Amino acid sequence: MSTVTLRNIHKQYTDVEIIKGIDLDINDREFVVFVGPSGCGKSTLLRMIAGLEDISSGDLLIDGERVNDVPPDKRGLAMVFQTYALYPHMTVAENMAFSLRLAGVPKQQRLERARDVARILQLEPLLNRKPKELSGGQRQRVAIGRALVRNPKVFLFDEPLSNLDAALRVQMRLELASLHDSLQTTMIYVTHDQVEAMTLADKIVVLQGGVVEQVGSPLELYHQPRNLFVAGFIGSPKMNFLTVTVSAVNDSGTTVQLPGDASVTIPVKPSSLSVGDRATLGIRPEHLRLDPNQPTLTGEVLVVERLGGETFLYVRIAGGDTLIVQTDGDNPSRTHDRAFVHINGDFCHLFDQNGESIAKTRRHHLMNETHEQPYQNRVSYQAE
Amino acid sequence: MARKNSRQWLWAVLGWLVAILLFFPIFWMFLTSFKTEVAAVATPPQLFFRPTLENYVAIQDRANYFNYALNSIAVSLGSTFLALLLAIPAAYAMAFFPTKRTKGTLMWMLSTKMLPSVGVLVPVYILCREAGLLDSRIGLIIIYTLINLPIVVWMIYSFFKEVPKEILEADRMDGASTQQELRHVLLPLALPGIASTALLSIILAWNEAFWSLNLTTFDAAPLTAFIASFSSPQGLFWAKLSAASTLAIAPILIFGWLSQRQLVRGLTFGAVK
Numbered sequence: 001m002s003t004v005t006l007r008n009i010h011k012q013y014t015d016v017e018i019i020k021g022i023d024l025d026i027n028d029r030e031f032v033v034f035v036g037p038s039g040c041g042k043s044t045l046l047r048m049i050a051g052l053e054d055i056s057s058g059d060l061l062i063d064g065e066r067v068n069d070v071p072p073d074k075r076g077l078a079m080v081f082q083t084y085a086l087y088p089h090m091t092v093a094e095n096m097a098f099s100l101r102l103a104g105v106p107k108q109q110r111l112e113r114a115r116d117v118a119r120i121l122q123l124e125p126l127l128n129r130k131p132k133e134l135s136g137g138q139r140q141r142v143a144i145g146r147a148l149v150r151n152p153k154v155f156l157f158d159e160p161l162s163n164l165d166a167a168l169r170v171q172m173r174l175e176l177a178s179l180h181d182s183l184q185t186t187m188i189y190v191t192h193d194q195v196e197a198m199t200l201a202d203k204i205v206v207l208q209g210g211v212v213e214q215v216g217s218p219l220e221l222y223h224q225p226r227n228l229f230v231a232g233f234i235g236s237p238k239m240n241f242l243t244v245t246v247s248a249v250n251d252s253g254t255t256v257q258l259p260g261d262a263s264v265t266i267p268v269k270p271s272s273l274s275v276g277d278r279a280t281l282g283i284r285p286e287h288l289r290l291d292p293n294q295p296t297l298t299g300e301v302l303v304v305e306r307l308g309g310e311t312f313l314y315v316r317i318a319g320g321d322t323l324i325v326q327t328d329g330d331n332p333s334r335t336h337d338r339a340f341v342h343i344n345g346d347f348c349h350l351f352d353q354n355g356e357s358i359a360k361t362r363r364h365h366l367m368n369e370t371h372e373q374p375y376q377n378r379v380s381y382q383a384e
Numbered sequence: 385m386a387r388k389n390s391r392q393w394l395w396a397v398l399g400w401l402v403a404i405l406l407f408f409p410i411f412w413m414f415l416t417s418f419k420t421e422v423a424a425v426a427t428p429p430q431l432f433f434r435p436t437l438e439n440y441v442a443i444q445d446r447a448n449y450f451n452y453a454l455n456s457i458a459v460s461l462g463s464t465f466l467a468l469l470l471a472i473p474a475a476y477a478m479a480f481f482p483t484k485r486t487k488g489t490l491m492w493m494l495s496t497k498m499l500p501s502v503g504v505l506v507p508v509y510i511l512c513r514e515a516g517l518l519d520s521r522i523g524l525i526i527i528y529t530l531i532n533l534p535i536v537v538w539m540i541y542s543f544f545k546e547v548p549k550e551i552l553e554a555d556r557m558d559g560a561s562t563q564q565e566l567r568h569v570l571l572p573l574a575l576p577g578i579a580s581t582a583l584l585s586i587i588l589a590w591n592e593a594f595w596s597l598n599l600t601t602f603d604a605a606p607l608t609a610f611i612a613s614f615s616s617p618q619g620l621f622w623a624k625l626s627a628a629s630t631l632a633i634a635p636i637l638i639f640g641w642l643s644q645r646q647l648v649r650g651l652t653f654g655a656v657k
């Protein structure tokens with residue numbers, strides 16, 4: 001059992017408040033990812049949990065016990081740093097066994113433990129090397145190994161993969177996922193790479209400016225973003241936003257007027273919006289379709305980005321907005337073509353003047369399954 | 385290309401000129417120490433002469449070189465050790481737990497070096513006398529420690545600053561106490577820097593003359609006092625003075641030569657990375 005609970009956590013540097021009251025419950029064995037733009041306080045929050053940064057006010061509980069004033073090593077956590085932070089003058093084995101050495105574990109025993117962990121991470125042939133003789137990926141593995149040796153209750157990762165090249169990042173991402181699967185420990189992971197967030201997380205915490213914008217499973221955030229910020233932050237390429245005018249409101253949906261003359265009915269519950277109000281319509285590139293037979297909007301193709309398997313069209317529509325449309329890889333569109341874009345109201349999101357999302361009449365069908373995983377069926381990892 | 389080449393030539397020539405200019409007095413002193421007193425003051429100066437060891441013999445007759453040398457060694461090693469002992473914790477605190485006033489404190493420490501020593505001669509002399517530290521190695525060690533402390537703290541501070549913060553955070557996560565962190569992580573990583581700091585401190589202490597001349601007479605007198613004792617009221621004996629100086633600087637010159645790589649790193653600390 002290891003849960004982490006944050007209660008109204010604040011962080012104040014002399015004159016600026018960086019973290020502005022964060023409440024969060026992290027369940028046992030959960031993989032939680034903090035995402036958010038640069039400077040939003042992800043690292044600061046993680047470091048406060050780690051004990052490397054004082055908590056200005058609020059309570060941090062690990063397994064229900066308040067640990068605000070407990071030193072880092074006594075919190076039962078291990079951290080993997082973005083820069084790896086390996087001890088340059090020690091071998092891989094010594095690096096991994098250092099915490100045990102400090103704890104007074106006899107040499108034979110601690111090297112054995114290091115070797116066990118090295119086996120899990122395929123580091124055995126490298127045990128006698130110094131960090132500078134390792135590649136980036138190997139260093140990252142050693143850093144993870146050093147955390148693993150301590151058998152922590154909670155793993156903390158601060159952008160651990162951001163110094164790796166793209167291919168290695170994918171590989172390490174998979175390794176981390178299977179590590180979490182076999183270790184069954186709570187993990188808290190900071191990243192600004194949303195692919196990492198979406199693929200690794202049981203629960204994503206979206207931060208901005210020191211506050212939590214939304215907490216939820218990856219699909220929850222994707223399908224039911226709570227506000228414009230989350231809608232724009234999750235998903236790649238970004239969700240398209242159009243300024244619209246409400247033209248009709250009833251129980252089954254709200255109809256909005258798009259630039260040009262078209263209108264779309266979005267199945268949202270009645271809200272504070274009334275006829276004549278301005279609102280923002282959001283729709284993801286992958287939910288737009290090119291359809292000359294029932295065009296909602298027409299425009300000119302400005303740029304064609306071919307990724308092989310899919311193609312992104314940047315379409316300028318009447319009123320000057322640009323829509324990103326995802327089509328298949330074989331789509332024949334070319335620059336300066338006219339594009340006929342069909343908008344399906346079911347896929348649209350509607351945001352009021354404050355940028356808050358308006359609830360849909362139906363939940364997305366995947367949302368009814370919770371993100372809780374059936375842990376009991378998993379193989380459990382025996383540390384000793 | 386040609387321009388760049390001639391520029392480099394110019395710099396090289398200039399460098400050599402400066403080096404020769406700096407080295408010439410030492411070279412001349414070395415030569416003079418093998419001349420007779422008469423030859424030493426001859427005009428025009430003689431570059432070629434018949435070398436003699438009589439000065440060295442005379443010096444040994446008059447004063448016990450090894451006593452002085454022993455004092456120099458004890459005082460420079462002792463003060464360096466003490467300075468490191470004080471500077472390492474101070475630099476640790478300032479490098480890793482800085483406050484708003486840390487930079488100011490560092491500047492203030494350095495500013496004490498700007499005061500002419502003679503300005504505090506009387507109070508320091510009286511303090512030493514009252515404490516019974518006149519003409520004692522302990523007294524000199526304390527004075528040298530205090531003189532060199534600012535620069536030692538500065539250097540170690542800047543070497544500590546080069547150690548990535550995350551490494552120290554990692555060891556704290558691993559459960560290192562402050563002492564363990566220092567012993568197992570920080571000192572091994574900063575060792576080259578600390579070594580060059582120690583070298584510089586030893587050299588500065590070895591060459592210090594103002595306080596050694598004023599605070600010692602015989603028992604604790606180091607080699608600088610040994611040299612000075614040859615410019616006696618009976619007149620200047622150039623050849624003997626040169627021989628004494630050669631003997632006095634020989635150990636530190638050899639020491640410096642052997643450790644020049646460390647020294648260069650230390651003296652240009654922070655400047656080259």
Ligand SMILES: Nc1ncnc2c1ncn2[C@@H]1O[C@H](COP(=O)(O)OP(=O)(O)OP(=O)(O)O)[C@@H](O)[C@H]1O
Pocket residue numbers: 013018036037038039040041042043044045192
């Ligand atoms: N010691 C400090 N004093 C004052 N402000 C600080 C200090 N450390 C960090 N900050 C500020 O706190 C904010 C949050 O920093 P933090 O490192 O947590 O951001 P982040 O979300 O991890 O960003 P990134 O994605 O770039 O790593 C930043 O605006 C930063 O300037």
Ligand SMILES: [Mg+2]
Pocket residue numbers: 042043044
């Ligand atoms: Mg960060």
